[in-house]
Amino acid sequence: MSSSVILLGMFLSLVALMLTGAPLAFVLGAIAFLTTIIAWGPSALIVSVLNTFETMTSEALMAIPLYIFMASILQKSSIIEDLYNAMETWFSRVNGGLAIGTIIICTIMAAMTGVVGAAVAAMGILALPSMLARRYNTELAVGSICAGGTLGILIPPSVVTIVYAITAQISIGQMFVACIVPGLVLATVYCLYIILRVGLNGDLAPKPEHSRTIPLSEKLLSLKALVLPFLVIISVLGSIYLGLATPTEAAAVGVFGAFLSVLFSGRFKFSILSDAASDTLRVTAMILWITIGARAFISVFVATGGPDSILGFVENLDAAPIVILLTMLLILVFLGLFLDEIGIILLCVPVFLPIVKALGYEPLWFGVLFMITAQMAYITPPFGYTLFYLKGVLPKGISIGTVYRGVIPFFALQILVLGLFLIFPDLVTWLPEQIRDVR
Amino acid sequence: AQKKVEWRMQALWGGGTTPMTYEKAFCDRVRELTGGTFDIKAFSGGSIVPNAQAFDAVRGGAFQLMKTYDGYTAGKIPAHGFTSSVPFGFPQADQYESWFYERGGLDLARKSYAPAGLTYIAPTVYGEEPIHSKVAIRSISDMKGLKGRFVGLASAVMADLGVAVSPLPTSEVYSALDKGLIDFADRGDIKANYEAGLHEVAKYLILPGVHQPTTATAYVANTAAYKSLSDQHRAALEVAAREVSGALRQNIMVSNAEYVGKFVEAGVEIVNLDPQDVADNRANAVSSWEKAAKSDGLATEILGSQRELMQDYRLL
Amino acid sequence: MLSIAFAVTALNRTLFRLVKWLVVLFALLMLYEVAARYSFASPTSWAPELATLLFGPFFLLGGPYLLHTGGHVSVDLLSARASGLAAKALKVIAIILAIVFGVILLWFAFPLAEQSFQYRETSYTSWNPPVWPAKLVLPVSALLLVLQGFAELLFVLHEEVTSQ
Ligand code: NA
Numbered sequence: 001m002s003s004s005v006i007l008l009g010m011f012l013s014l015v016a017l018m019l020t021g022a023p024l025a026f027v028l029g030a031i032a033f034l035t036t037i038i039a040w041g042p043s044a045l046i047v048s049v050l051n052t053f054e055t056m057t058s059e060a061l062m063a064i065p066l067y068i069f070m071a072s073i074l075q076k077s078s079i080i081e082d083l084y085n086a087m088e089t090w091f092s093r094v095n096g097g098l099a100i101g102t103i104i105i106c107t108i109m110a111a112m113t114g115v116v117g118a119a120v121a122a123m124g125i126l127a128l129p130s131m132l133a134r135r136y137n138t139e140l141a142v143g144s145i146c147a148g149g150t151l152g153i154l155i156p157p158s159v160v161t162i163v164y165a166i167t168a169q170i171s172i173g174q175m176f177v178a179c180i181v182p183g184l185v186l187a188t189v190y191c192l193y194i195i196l197r198v199g200l201n202g203d204l205a206p207k208p209e210h211s212r213t214i215p216l217s218e219k220l221l222s223l224k225a226l227v228l229p230f231l232v233i234i235s236v237l238g239s240i241y242l243g244l245a246t247p248t249e250a251a252a253v254g255v256f257g258a259f260l261s262v263l264f265s266g267r268f269k270f271s272i273l274s275d276a277a278s279d280t281l282r283v284t285a286m287i288l289w290i291t292i293g294a295r296a297f298i299s300v301f302v303a304t305g306g307p308d309s310i311l312g313f314v315e316n317l318d319a320a321p322i323v324i325l326l327t328m329l330l331i332l333v334f335l336g337l338f339l340d341e342i343g344i345i346l347l348c349v350p351v352f353l354p355i356v357k358a359l360g361y362e363p364l365w366f367g368v369l370f371m372i373t374a375q376m377a378y379i380t381p382p383f384g385y386t387l388f389y390l391k392g393v394l395p396k397g398i399s400i401g402t403v404y405r406g407v408i409p410f411f412a413l414q415i416l417v418l419g420l421f422l423i424f425p426d427l428v429t430w431l432p433e434q435i436r437d438v439r
Numbered sequence: 440a441q442k443k444v445e446w447r448m449q450a451l452w453g454g455g456t457t458p459m460t461y462e463k464a465f466c467d468r469v470r471e472l473t474g475g476t477f478d479i480k481a482f483s484g485g486s487i488v489p490n491a492q493a494f495d496a497v498r499g500g501a502f503q504l505m506k507t508y509d510g511y512t513a514g515k516i517p518a519h520g521f522t523s524s525v526p527f528g529f530p531q532a533d534q535y536e537s538w539f540y541e542r543g544g545l546d547l548a549r550k551s552y553a554p555a556g557l558t559y560i561a562p563t564v565y566g567e568e569p570i571h572s573k574v575a576i577r578s579i580s581d582m583k584g585l586k587g588r589f590v591g592l593a594s595a596v597m598a599d600l601g602v603a604v605s606p607l608p609t610s611e612v613y614s615a616l617d618k619g620l621i622d623f624a625d626r627g628d629i630k631a632n633y634e635a636g637l638h639e640v641a642k643y644l645i646l647p648g649v650h651q652p653t654t655a656t657a658y659v660a661n662t663a664a665y666k667s668l669s670d671q672h673r674a675a676l677e678v679a680a681r682e683v684s685g686a687l688r689q690n691i692m693v694s695n696a697e698y699v700g701k702f703v704e705a706g707v708e709i710v711n712l713d714p715q716d717v718a719d720n721r722a723n724a725v726s727s728w729e730k731a732a733k734s735d736g737l738a739t740e741i742l743g744s745q746r747e748l749m750q751d752y753r754l755l
Numbered sequence: 756m757l758s759i760a761f762a763v764t765a766l767n768r769t770l771f772r773l774v775k776w777l778v779v780l781f782a783l784l785m786l787y788e789v790a791a792r793y794s795f796a797s798p799t800s801w802a803p804e805l806a807t808l809l810f811g812p813f814f815l816l817g818g819p820y821l822l823h824t825g826g827h828v829s830v831d832l833l834s835a836r837a838s839g840l841a842a843k844a845l846k847v848i849a850i851i852l853a854i855v856f857g858v859i860l861l862w863f864a865f866p867l868a869e870q871s872f873q874y875r876e877t878s879y880t881s882w883n884p885p886v887w888p889a890k891l892v893l894p895v896s897a898l899l900l901v902l903q904g905f906a907e908l909l910f911v912l913h914e915e916v917t918s919q
Pocket residue numbers: 109110111112113114115151152153154155156157158
């Protein structure tokens with residue numbers, strides 16, 4: 001069977017079965033199994049199981065339960081609610097202050113982990129209830145978390161960046177540094193967008209009822225609420241950047257920090273721990289069963305030659321360099337519809353990079369464009385893993401449609417930023433060059 | 440006329456890397472030797488199943504052929520600890536390869552795979568992988584008490600030397616060295632490590648890489664699929680495999696030399712360990728090897744045959 | 756029949772409530788490793804490895820109960836609007852997909868776990884623990900998923916009987 005037929009078949013059946021409302025994990029798995037039997041033979045089904053064995057012992061993915069546990073402990077002990085109260089006091093004059101605060105926390109979270117599932121689920125648990133309680137527009141709140149949560153791919157540490165660097169045979173450190181600027185630019189653009197959007201329509205993020213001016217003394221007092229979350233953040237970041245812990249171990253430090261915070265705040269109850277553990281298993285199992293299905297899907301997709309036809313198309317494309325470059329980025333967005341970012345890298349980088357070099361482009365710069373596109377793939381409806389992870393922690397009654405609508409403006413912003421770095425490559429290469437000179 | 444055979448093979452390396460081009464060359468050579476009647480499609484490492492799981496995938500018939508590193512399955516088959524890479528073992532790739540072809544190593548490797556329904560075709564043998572360090576290591580005894588990253592049999596042997604071993608994932612090696620989580624580490628070959636930027640985070644390159652002085656990877660086929668091949672097709676596999684082994688070894692030898700130069704340019708100090716120091720520690724490593732053989736019959740037989748050859752070469 | 760369905764659900768609920776505490780163990784093991792490496796300059800050979808070995812059993816055994824609570828995420832664009840027979844049909848399709856997934860997983864995972872046991876497979880690290888028990892959890896979880904799937908099928912059908 002030709003690879004284009006397989007590609008089309010897998011794509012159509014994914015959309016069709018997804019719309020039946022069946023759990024995504026089983027939709028992905030079932031399509032993988034059926035495609036295997038039809039295009040490859042039943043003996044190949046073993047591949048799915050073997051991929052699961054590998055997922056079961058992934059050191060990087062262990063960050064998922066740990067960060068969710070940390071977030072859940074902090075949320076259930078109202079420490080986060082206090083933090084949002086403090087933000088409300090300080091940012092009461094800023095349009096959409098809490099959404100901006102959420103983007104800032106997401107950016108800090110991105111410096112703690114590169115595992116998107118961990119960041120998005122943790123932020124969904126931390127930030128969403130506080131924003132919804134203050135009648136923030138659901139779509140805006142959800143969009144901020146999805147977009148902010150995927151920043152972890154760009155801002156180091158990031159396993160995806162490492163995989164790109166290794167596959168592209170460029171320095172891991174250079175790649176880390178090169179991705180910082182776009183990560184921060186994206187975070188800034190998200191904040192500006194929120195200010196602008198809420199400025200135009202105040203109902204999206206209602207300001208606190210009491211419009212009185214809060215005295216400075218009261219404002220300063222509210223800073224007390226920052227102390228505990230701040231100490232947790234310091235302990236996690238400190239243990240990573242002082243070389244005490246791997247990113248996954250740092251997540252355990254975060255759990256410990258959260259636990260101590262609850263003890264010090266005098267709000268410890270056994271039920272907090274027990275409920276947080278329940279939340280953690282519920283969300284982790286949801287994410288990892290999707291991962292099982294997704295890995296099966298990806299390996300079948302690759303082994304049956306699914307992407308061969310589009311990749312071959314680029315290789316033989318005879319057009320202006322910029323057209324070829326844009327085509328490659330478009331293909332990345334398209335493949336991102338169903339592949340996870342590691343799958344995309346392993347598949348596309350070996351094909352694209354020789355082309356990029358032949359066209360005279362800088363692999364480091366292309367890497368950054370690649371990473372921006374990879375994190376776009378995470379939030380593109382209808383099939384973006386981030387959207388599903390967040391849906392898993394949403395209160396019942398908020399449909400995936402709300403999530404889809406929520407991320408679209410942020411997706412547009414990402415396209416904008418991608419364009420920016422496409423037009424001004426110096427923005428990417430400047431920082432690594434400074435650091436290279438220092439070394 | 441030959442009936443046309445189509446196989447899939449998953450190799451060990453990423454698409455676009457130099458070793459992967461040699462796997463494609465292997466497939467081309469097989470095609471050429473069989474007049475185009477034997478077509479093997481090469482997939483890059485991990486693209487169908489993770490490398491460590493390829494054994495079970497070929498065993499189950501998901502694809503017919505794999506390029507594997509026996510170390511991945513040493514937890515199942517203790518013999519594979521010795522058919523992949525022996526810490527402090529043969530210092531020259533040719534010496535290790537001679538064990539396979541002249542001292543019955545090939546038959547012993549085949550024996551290790553046969554009960555699983557797999558057929559060992561031939562090894563690809565090449566030289567050392569380096570050690571990268573943040574602190575000056577002038578002799579092997581300097582490693583004692585340092586925090587090091589090693590995996591597999593090397594982690595046990597280095598631990599026996601007094602190294603505090605952390606089995607970190609490969610993806611964490613750069614950051615772990617950068618931030619000082621560990622003092623020294625093994626990762627990949629010299630060229631790959633330079634490309635990953637290890638010269639930026641570790642100022643000492645220790646040679647020879649005693650934890651992995653020589654390496655054997657292997658072509659292994661599903662026995663049922665192998666049995667259905669014609670004699671010509673089987674011969675083509677063996678011929679192409681032995682050609683690739685020599686070609687890749689020489690390629691790695693040259694690129695090791697080139698990239699050591701690049702490390703020097705980047706301000707990395709190359710430390711050459713004293714051969715006598717290495718030899719002394721080889722003698723000490725014997726007890727670690729014996730421990731790893733786990734009183735397993737085949738592993739013990741392989742270890743015995745390798746020790747005999749090492750003695751003949753005056754290495755022990 | 757329905758009592759069997761309740762028993763299966765109770766079993767999966769109990770497993771969920773037990774394995775959820777593993778996350779505390781993960782945190783403790785990782786913290787111990789950080790302390791051992793930093794304070795005593797002697798990283799353990801076992802703490803991080805034990806954590807990763809238990810990670811699979813953690814999320815796998817938590818999965819079957821989620822089928823009962825609706826914890827597996829889905830795209831509810833159409834199914835949220837469906838009612839009556841259509842809604843029921845969609846529910847049944849979802850359960851059947853879960854059962855198909857579980858059966859195939861079970862069918863292929865069991866021999867692999869069995870072979871791992873026959874080899875007494877270990878991890879081949881300096882700690883070198885047996886890994887077959889962790890692998891055995893995969894077919895066990897798949898079986899539990901299939902059983903929960905049939906239980907859910909019974910619940911849906913029973914609902915239909917009582918509503919008519
Ligand atoms: Na990150």
